Amino acid sequence: MKKVMMTSIATAMIASALAAHAAQTSQPVPRGIVAVRADGDVNALIEGVNKAFHDFKAEHTKQLDEIKKGNADALQALKVDNINADIAKLQAAVDAANEKIVAAQMNSATGALKDKEYTEAFSAHFKRGDVQAALNKGTASEGGFLAPVEWDRTITDRLVVLSPMRGLCAGQTISTAGFSKLFGSRGTTSGWVGETDPRPETNTSTFGMLTYNTGELYANPAATQQMLDDSAVNLEAWLAGEVETEFALQEGVAFLTGNGTNKPNGLLTYITGGSNAAAHPWGDIKTVKSGAAASLTADGLIDLVYELPGEYTGNARATMNRNTQKAVRKLKDGEGNYLWQPSFQAGEPATMLGYGITEIAGMPDIAANSKPIVFGDFKRGYLIVDRVGVRVLRDPYTKKPYIYFYTTKRVGGGLLNPDVFKALTVAA
Template sequence: MKKAMIASALVAHAMAAYGAQANQPVPRGIVSVSADAGTEVKALIEGVNKAFADFKAEHSKQLEDVKKGQADALQALQVDRINTEVAKLQAAVDDANLKIAAAQMNGGAAAGLKDKEYTEAFNAHFKKGEVQAALNKGAAQEGGYLAPTEWDRTITDRLVVVSPMRALCAVQPISTNGFTKLFNNRGTTSGWVGETDGRAQTATPTFGSLTYNTGELYANPAATQQMLDDSAINLEAWLGGEVETEFSLQEGIAFLTGNGNNKPNGLLTYITGGANAAAHPWGDIKTVKSQSAAALTADGLIDLVHELPGEYTGNARAIMNRNTQKAIRKLKDGEGNYLWQPSFQAGAPATMLGYGITEVAGMPDVAANSKPIVFGDFKRGYVIVDRVGIRVLRDPFTNKPYIHFYTTKRVGGGLLNPDVLKALTISA
């Protein structure tokens, strides 16, 4: 119990360091990194490593008792409790690392806005819907208003924090509705000849293509006019938090399981047996069996890692949900080494067999025939297509006294290269 209390205190300490400053709450979705952020992350990493050491000791004792036929329910409960605390601590480390990375993007918050004039006009439009003609750089005939570039980028940065797929995958900005990519299907042939032999024509490569269309993602937050009139309110921060919350939820689902109907085609739909298994010119994402009908095994995970060709492992990592990580934490290789290892330094993720792990909440749980882990190089494997710009339509009429800010972003996504990814399927 004491260990659990210490672990919980460390988690709370980390959240306090990155979420608020002495009773001053940070708006939802806003990145806040204290001056001693590195010290806080270091302390948290020390905590997670200590907790994992305790877990290994208790788990080893549990396994020994099982071998002796002396299985103890209380011992098993203690192992699960510590395992849960390790998961919380590692999640806090991952969250802190992401927030530090996001704060460093574009020079961090200290860099300031690059277009102060435009931002002032944007805030004026927020409050009253009135913008001077000289500053009206983005107004459309129907009353729409394009968000300032820096504000647009800030929203995207927040999405990187809360939507792991954006941080992992390639992102392709486009200026039209869709994006079509050609794929070389190879097929070139050659031959050996003598000095004076004839040279017959050889086969030439063929090409395939895949089109990545965009769907429109929207959020429609509202505020009263009095709220907007209050000069103490940070309008960009408030709307940014509202948009980030809605967009991250919808994107997170679509990038994994989207059906392509006004939304991205999800990564999991391209796996063997999925709805888009035949969509890519190079085929589907191949699966590796776990070697158990309903559980993970160490051998199955080792097979998964080694099934990926060596040339693709340099930037490879695994995505899975928290429950799957919890199960992996109990697995050992043939020499008794745990397959899962915690972060050892700031900015580094937890690892599985030496490769980084990214927690993605929407991934399936471990169950018969499920595919709970995808492993590979996601920058080369999946592309997110962003239609440039976030658009805001100020609506003071529909729901008085509330002012609605109808915010839209067009986004798509799909498989880029099936060869650089492998999926684990729970099957014997």
């Protein structure tokens, strides 16, 4: 019952938001969403996606037939593009509903604070600057004014939802400035011998090391003292919301394209030809050509999936941006089956050749020599490193009457295993 209620609330919020957007922009709500009432659930959205995709397949087939006959129809092409855009909006609504369900489950696991004394002490310091011993509870060696344990945990949970890479990749919490990992070269050899044959020495594996350094991510929201004095809202939740949005935006970019200078080393930098292509002891992330100089092909995507060894495909998925997903949606295999398929149940993503798709806005667009799709097992392939603790420093002096809440978190990231990824490069 609780899960159904959270699902209904999430779906209603999305339907309301889309309707409001339509009213402001004078654009119609996509087909399938109009049927979602405030008391509906995510299944109605999924039905809308599947109906729109059925219409898309029919109209796209007509368009291709007319092109083969030499009768390209601009109106037919526009109709297909409009339906395609509707599918994108509907699928995005499904994905957003799934994220809201996850967020609701995270935030409603228990109504009680895990560290009530510490949270109350932080609230007192937040409003008035009162210093209490409990502010350093559990972290006396670090000193400073720290965010309460519950507040810190809430931000971390929400970042998993807001930042797609955090939801996909492995995580490691550290208590020092950096984290180093050893990688064996797999150089051990063996041989077959007879009973009395000599046993010469065989090769032994060597080791390489990769260090995952952290950079400092910060936010500096402000509020007036009167707002803090008079506010009846949950000020900790307000600050957490401010921070999580900014942190998720910055992290999402860095985990993909970060150059390692005061930030993580981004996944895309480890692909062949990237700035970190030679950084990992096991080499770089290999590429597969799309099959066309400036576009995607069905054969190229099939090659991408099957170039990844079978032992790494169990939890594999494809990451791409929305424009790329729009192009993938139009591709068919040799038997006329579409490579893209919509979600069929709540909590499940759209798929490409049977593997889940995660939409990440920071992925490159389709263009000559770009790498718009990465396919693989992200849990085994990329590591996100978090330095313990979110720090909050209350600053009432810099700009009176505003109180600044200088919030920092040290984050790093880098490649774990290049073998579990393949990247699609747009090339003939």
